[in-house]
Amino acid sequence: MAGLALGIREKAAAEGFAAIRIARVADDPLTAKRLRDFIADGRHGGMGWMAETEERRSNPLRLWPEARSAIMLALSYTPDIDPLERLKDPSAGVISVYALNRDYHDVVKGKLKRLAQWLARQAAAEVKVFVDTAPLMEKPLAQRAGLGWQGKHTNLVSRELGSWFFIGAILTTAELVADEAETDHCGSCRACLDICPTKAFPAPYELDARRCISYLTIEHQGHIPRQFRKLMANRIYGCDDCLAVCPWNKYAVAAREAKLKARDDLQAPPLRQLLALDDAAFRNLFAGSPVKRTGRDRFIRNVLIAAGNSGDRTLAPQVQALTRDPSPLVRAMAVWALTQLLPAAAFADLRNTSLPGETDASVRQEWEAE
Structure with a gap:
């Protein structure tokens, strides 16, 4: 063979x-x-x-x-871009390189x-x-x-x-000539472990998905635990940090497949534009993209967390509008984002008018948490 x-x-x-x-x-x-x-x-x-x-x-x-x-x-x-450089612009969302x-x-x-x-x-x-x-x-x-x-x-x-x-x-079922197995070449390097924002690695070679931003933004279907929200910064789909710092990337070869090269409109999409996405617009923007599998509600949940972390108070009107979204998942994160963007007195006034009409327990908890 x-x-x-x-x-x-x-x-x-x-x-x-x-x-x-x-x-x-x-x-x-x-x-x-x-x-x-x-x-x-x-x-x-x-x-x-x-x-x-x-x-x-x-x-x-x-x-x-x-x-x-x-x-x-x-x-x-x-x-073709530096994945970590995008984290410096809090007004834009960061989508993992593989999903661009x-x-x-x-x-x-x-x-x-x-x-x-x-x-x-x-x-x-x-x-x-x-x-x-x-x-x-x-x-x-x-x-x-x-x-x-x-x-x-x-x-x-x-x-x-x-x-x-x-x-x-x-x-x-064919019997083919096998190659030799590869051995570990990480040595004493621990760059990937040290850079993880949420400390998702309990030990080298071990991952706790429950703390991983990629898991939280893509696979996790419920409300993202409060302890991880600020650590997410502007990451709205996945996280590249542990891959990006690997020193072996100096040998990485350029991608040849055109379908995998980053789309210009997804490299640093403004949070302001993403907050406006309804289901149809979300599906249109991410047609053929792996991002589509999260669904609009989970994606907007992530964008709202990024908006809360942005420090940009001009986003507050858009965020406030999403407190009336049909999805409790979206409403809850909109409330959390407002706690980060509004002065305490303004948030208290809004809570007093919005909380009585809220029927979902998880959203009520967000209103009452601050």
């Missing part, structure tokens, strides 16, 4: 993948234990699907017993399907493709294949690509 492995590497390069490595599909007790401990400690937060799929997720052979080889691929999305254009799931999966179809024909083998949506532990599998190693921030790092790349996987 050496010739087949060479062929798939050539096809992968033609599709724009920056790297490709192959691993044998096998049981991985250490990964299974880490997953079990992560869930047992509740660090998965509200991502109940992780607990529901733990058994299959812990071992790729439980997901597909016939699989023999895993082809792991990296697609670069290295930004098309949804990577669609982009990567299309490329994987073409590769898999070629492999299926050449090897007369079965194939399945994965891009971060199935119960497959892709990062440990990628490390076993030699694509990179899981850094202290738990994300994959490569000596050739840095941190800015997506992972795609093709599982197949």
Whole structure:
């Protein structure tokens, strides 16, 4: 199968993948234990699907017993901008670099399907493709294949690509020549741990999603705990801090896929414009974007927190209008933002007129909290 492995590497390069490595599909007790401990400690937060799929997720052979080889691929999305520089403008929202254009799931999966179809024909083998949506532990599998190693921030790092790349996987029944696993090259560096605004890493190589801004702004469906709101600053979808400071990024290669290059209108969108989005406008602005999956209400929740952190009192009229939004999630965060933007006396007057008509308990709590 050496010739087949060479062929798939050539096809992968033609599709724009920056790297490709192959691993044998096998049981991985250490990964299974880490997953079990992560869930047992509740660090998965509200991502109940992780607990529901733990058994299959812990071992790729439980997901597909016939699989023999895993082809792991990296697609670069290295930004042209400094992700941390955008945090200096509190009037604009910061969207994670990976979400500044098309949804990577669609982009990567299309490329994987073409590769898999070629492999299926050449090897007369079965194939399945994965891009971060199935119960497959892709990062440990990628490390076993030699694509990179899981850094202290738990994300994959490569000596050739840095941190800015997506992972795609093709599982197949074909027996392919495997590459050597990658070893850890973090050394004594702890830049990713130290920069985290919410201290989401209890220890190196461990993540508590409940404290992670990416989780809070994207996956968390309820009200964001008060202790994290000011720490979010103007991050309205995801967080790039731990990736951006990785010293291995000096080797990162430029993104080749045009669909992953940042849209101009999403690099630093003014909070004033985002606060005005109704559901239709939200869907139109983020059509084809991963941001769309949060839904308008959760997204505006995040924007309101950024507005509260902005210190810009001229946003108060827009924020106040959102205290009458149909969504309790939006109303609650609008109230919190007003506590940050209005003088105490003005907020008290508004509370006295608004609180009696509020029916949602969580929103009432925000009115009464200050």
